[in-house]
Amino acid sequence: MDKILRIDMGAAGGPKMQVESLGEYAGLGGRAMTSSVVAKEVPPFCHPLGGENKLVIAPGLLSGTGAAMSGRLSVGCKSPLTGGIKEANSGGQPAQVLARLGYGAIILEGKPQGDDLYKVIINKDGVKIEADNSLKMMTNYDLVVRMKAEYGDKIACISIGPAGEMKMQSASVACTDPELRPSRHAGRGGVGAVMGAKGVKVIVLDDTGCKARQPKDLQKFREANKKFVEGLSRHPVTGQALPAYGTNVLTNILNEAGAYPTNNFKTGQFAGAGKISGETIAELETKRGAGPTHACHRGCVIRCSGIYNDKDGNFLSKQPEYETVWAHGGHCGIDDPDAIAMLDFLDDTYGLDTIETGVAIGVAMQAGVVKYGDAQAAINLVKEIGKGTPLGRILGSGAAVTGKVFGVEKVPVVKGQAMPAYDPRAVQGIGVTYATSPMGADHTAGYSIATNILKSGGFVDPLKPEGQVALSRNLQVATAAIDSTGMCLFIAFAILDQPDTFQSLLDLLNSFYGLELTADSVTELGKKVLKTERDFNKRAGFTKEDDRLPRFFYTDPVLPHNIKFMVKDEELDSLFDW
Amino acid sequence: MKVTVKLFASLRKDRFAVDDFDYQEGATVGHILASLNISEEEAAIIFINARHGEPDSPLKEGDLLAIFPPVGGG
Structure with a gap:
């Protein structure tokens, strides 16, 4: 994971690719990588569908290693939906495969000159880009069947469906699961529209012949992974409830x-x-x-x-x-x-x-x-x-x-x-996250539900405004860091409750990279990512008035609690004062 | 007094999803957990009429008690 693949889709004579070293982006992964590249290279006032915007696809710091749970992929750009910075996050196979192929990021940039639709094929021998207009308006499921027929069943795909080609603001970027179903998505913020605007239909990844990334200290890494997996199995949420019922256990x-x-x-x-x-x-x-x-x-x-x-x-x-x-x-x-x-x-x-x-x-x-x-x-x-x-x-x-x-x-x-599936009046903490996250209304950005409702990582009464800003702040910081590791956010249930499992996550990072990270350095990483994102949004014209919920949440009480959103504006504005 | 009890996820196994019970005045959530053979550790999340409760929370006539094991998602 020591190189970046940059493809200028707008180059004269067709797409031009370049493989470069990580340079100033060395040491970054996942969301830290995508947000740093977007903040540095994308003009904040650019049109999200124009040539100045870039789509950045990055595996996390631990993706492609033997670490459990490390398969999250970050997809970043200026969002056509929000007009601010975006990191949309997906599971599926591509993060692991892209990392094993050695890429810390793929950056798609420029504006295509014609209306050809391209596929990008990456394997151990290099990168090929080919126009294939027969793929136009193909659905994700049909597309993956076609790619499998062409490139075999060892592939992983990152693709857009018709919505991305039509540059819809709700278009996602699809990632295939281990059985080659395009069922995991970097869903939020219209990232698929930006991929569509770059004229790229699919990125086909094949890591045949590539090995898992090697840790600096293999023995310590293996020990840490063993403890990490044990911690996840021991915790009742990650060990029992999630495998038995999935995320939808939350409906009731x-x-x-x-x-x-x-x-x-x-x-x-x-x-x-x-x-x-x-x-x-x-x-x-x-x-x-x-x-x-x-x-x-x-x-x-x-x-x-x-x-x-x-x-x-x-x-x-x-x-x-x-x-x-x-x-x-x-x-x-x-x-x-x-x-x-x-x-x-x-x-x-x-x-x-x-x-x-x-x-x-x-x-x-x-x-x-x-x-x-x-x-x-x-x-x-x-x-x-x-x-x-x-x-x-x-x-x-x-x-x-x-x-x-x-x-x-x-x-x-x-x-x-x-907004996602939690009323911010009946769970005031998630209202704070919706209002203040640089991503727009996003539950994963600072999942207060864990503490407001599920009593994971302590308890803060969801029906009172007190304590919600501190809760959301801490969760937003921790999340920005986890999103940079390539780890699935669901490890948070175990690491919030079990200090030894949090330590094994640190041990994984430290033994892999030869670092000496502490809990404080993880916090610093999260803060740095958030600051980078907030700064981009500020330069894109966002003000504190954008960090508010729609008016009806302040004026219309919701049953059964007959409650309104009560966290004061000044408190929301203090969230990033740390 | 009549209390409606709802159980969720793994707590339903060998028990029930929803049922009404008659309890003595002054019964707490803890009494009901004991009567259903559910440990306090298993009853990670308790709602009484949609508000969080604890094992020592008192109950009254007509209350709706919902009990969940440790769960998460998102």
Whole structure:
């Protein structure tokens, strides 16, 4: 991982590639890499779809090593959705494979001169870029079948579907899982539109003949990994609950907490929650011959993913994640798991962020375009997006645009990005993260749910404003650091509660790189990443007024707690004062 | 007094998803956990009428008690 592949898609005579040393980006990985490159090289006022924007794809510091859980990929750019800096994060195989091939980052830059669509093929022998216009408007699932036929089954793919080619603001970048399903996505912020604007359909990676990256101190690294894996197995969340039920175990809990946004954030509890809960879906999956336990990348020991078959036992989609089940489910008043799995599949194959897409449909339901609870209508709307009809293009532009077009007052977005599956009035800490994260409304940026609801890493009462800014600050800092290691964020449940498991993460980094990092240096890394991102946004024109929730969260109380968002503006503005 | 008890995830195994029970006045969450043979460690997250509770939280007529083992996601 000692080089950067830079491809100028706008070079005269066609794409021009260059392999360079890491230079000033040495020692960076994942989100630290993508955000540093974007902050340094992308003019903050550029148009996100223009030649000045860059798409940066980076494995984490520990990706491609033997470390468990190290398969997260960061995709960064100036976001077409928010207008600010973006790091969207994905599981799947590509991070491990790209790291083993030796690349610390791929940077796509420039503006293509024509309208050719390209594929990039990277293996141990080098890089090839070829125009292949037969791939135009191909869905992700069809595309991967085609790549497998052309390049064999040892590949991993990073691709866009029709949504990315149409440069929709909710377009994702898809990553394949170990069985070559394009089911893991860098979903948020329209990163797929930027890849589309660069004219790149797919990056095919093949690490045949490459070895795992070698640690400086192999024995210490192995010991650390063993303890790390033991810690993850010992913790009840990472060792038991996540593999048994997946992320969707949260449906019932957020519903019981009165924090499950229902019918476009109208109320905090959904009568149909039980029908789409993790418990119900895990049972259904097992009954239909698939199941709720699956690793999205090799080396994952938590295995929170799953496979969802239809009633005839045929693959329908991967197990829809909690956020997806909510966005297409409770948010839209839909309680049919088969319909939600179909929506998940359509989003994956068209290359759409499931959160942005589901929230946009819920906003359209609020406007009366279709009725709440009408699953077939929701499926038809996503198909409109895939076809790029005028209505589909509106929805594919995300919740904020959809709200404007249809005259909706209550649109749950921050910095133009749709809120995920937690009402910020009933979980005040996540409201702080939504408001202040440089990413826009993003639950993963500082997952206060862990402490506000799940009692992981202590407890801060979700219904009171006190303590929420400090909680969100600490989580945002820790997350920015974890996102730079290539580690799955779900390790946080174990490292928040078990000091020895946190130490084994430090030991992994230290033995691999020959460093002497402490908890403090990890905190410093997180702060540096956040500061870099905040600074980019400031230069792009963001002010403190952008760090606010939509007005209705301050004026309209939500049931059952009859509560408004109460964290004061001045407190929000103090989050980055450390 | 009547209390509705909801169990989730692994706590449902060999028990139930939702049921109504009659308890003596003054019963706490801890009494109910003991009657259901659920350890306090297993009952990581407790809601009484959608608010977080503890094993020593008192209950009253008509309460809805929801009990979860340690879970996470996101």
